Amino acid sequence: VQLPIGKEENFQGIVDLIKMEAIIYKKSGEGKPIFKEQEIPQDMKEEAESYRKELVEAVAEFDDELLMKYLDGETLINQEITSLLKQGIKERKIVPILCGSAAMNLGIELLLDFISEYLPSPSEMPSVVAKNVKTSSEELIKNSIDSPFSAFVFKTVADPYVGNLTYFRVYSGKLPEDSNIYNSSKNVDNKVGKIYKMQGKNQHSISEVCAGDIAAVAKLKNTVTGDTLCDKDHPVLFEKTEYPEPIMMLAISPKTKGDEDK
Numbered sequence: 419v420q421l422p423i424g425k426e427e428n429f430q431g432i433v434d435l436i437k438m439e440a441i442i443y444k445k446s447g448e449g450k451p452i453f454k455e456q457e458i459p460q461d462m463k464e465e466a467e468s469y470r471k472e473l474v475e476a477v478a479e480f481d482d483e484l485l486m487k488y489l490d491g492e493t494l495i496n497q498e499i500t501s502l503l504k505q506g507i508k509e510r511k512i513v514p515i516l517c518g519s520a521a522m523n524l525g526i527e528l529l530l531d532f533i534s535e536y537l538p539s540p541s542e543m544p545s546v547v548a549k550n551v552k553t554s555s556e557e558l559i560k561n562s563i564d565s566p567f568s569a570f571v572f573k574t575v576a577d578p579y580v581g582n583l584t585y586f587r588v589y590s591g592k593l594p595e596d597s598n599i600y601n602s603s604k605n606v607d608n609k610v611g612k613i614y615k616m617q618g619k620n621q622h623s624i625s626e627v628c629a630g631d632i633a634a635v636a637k638l639k640n641t642v643t644g645d646t647l648c649d650k651d652h653p654v655l656f657e658k659t660e661y662p663e664p665i666m667m668l669a670i671s672p673k674t675k676g677d678e679d680k
Contacts, residue, residue: 540630
C-alpha cells in the first residue's frame with residue numbers, strides 16, 4: 419500500500435498507493451521530521467501506477483459487483499478500495515506492506531494511522547481455537563466478556579522496579595486486580611495484584627482487563643512467554659508460538675558477582 423521514496427540514508431518519503439500522493443519528510447528546526455503531502459515525483463509515477471493497479475486488482479476480488487465494475491474499465495474510488503482492503507485484511511487474505519524507518523522516525527505516524535483505520539478490532543475477529551484441558555477436545559474461544567477468562571502470554575521482561583513483567587492478550591472474559599488466575603501450561607495457581615496498561619516503558623495501573631485488551635502483571639510464578647492463563651474452573655490451552663531455529667546465539671555474563679548490576 420506504500421512505496422519508499424529513496425532508500426537507506428536517502429530515504430525521504432513515501433508514496434501512498436491508495437490516495438496516490440507523496441508524503442515528503444523534512445527536518446524542522448527542532449530536528450523533528452515534519453511531512454508535506456504533494457504530487458508523486460515524476461520519475462516514480464509509472465512505478466506507482468503499476469503497483470496501484472496490482473493493489474486494485476487484488477482487493478476487487480472481494481466483491482463481485484466491484485470486480486465487474488473494474489473489469490468493465492470503470493475506476494474504483496478510494497472509498498471502495500479502502501473498504502475492500504479492510505475486508506481482505508480482516509479475512510487474512512491480504513497482508514499490507516508499509517514503509518518507514520524507526521531510526522529516522524519516518525513513517526511511524528502513517529503506520530499508526532493505518533493500524534487504527536484498517537486493522538480489525540478484537541470484536542470483529544473470529545473465535546480462536548483452544549484445547550479444553552478437561553476433555554482434551556478443541557474449543558472455540560469467543561471474544562466476549564461474559565465467557566470464562568482466558569489469555570495468552572506473548573512477552574515477559576525484567577523490570578527494574580516491579581520485577582518480572584508478564585504481558586498477555588485477553589481472549590475472553592475479564593480479570594479484575596487482586597484476583598486468582600490459573601496457568602494451565604504449568605498447572606500453577608497465581609495471585610494477580612496490580613494490572614498495568616503499558617505505554618512504552620510507562621505503566622498505568624488499571625482496575626481490570628477485558629476480552630480484547632492487552633495488559634501486564636508483575637511477579638507471576640513459573641510463567642513464561644507462550645503460556646496460557648485462564649479460569650481454573652474452565653481450563654484451556656492456546657497453541658504455543660513456534661520460533662525458527664536460531665542461526666547464532668550470544669550471551670553476556672559478568673566476570674564477578676559485583677558486576678551484575680552493570
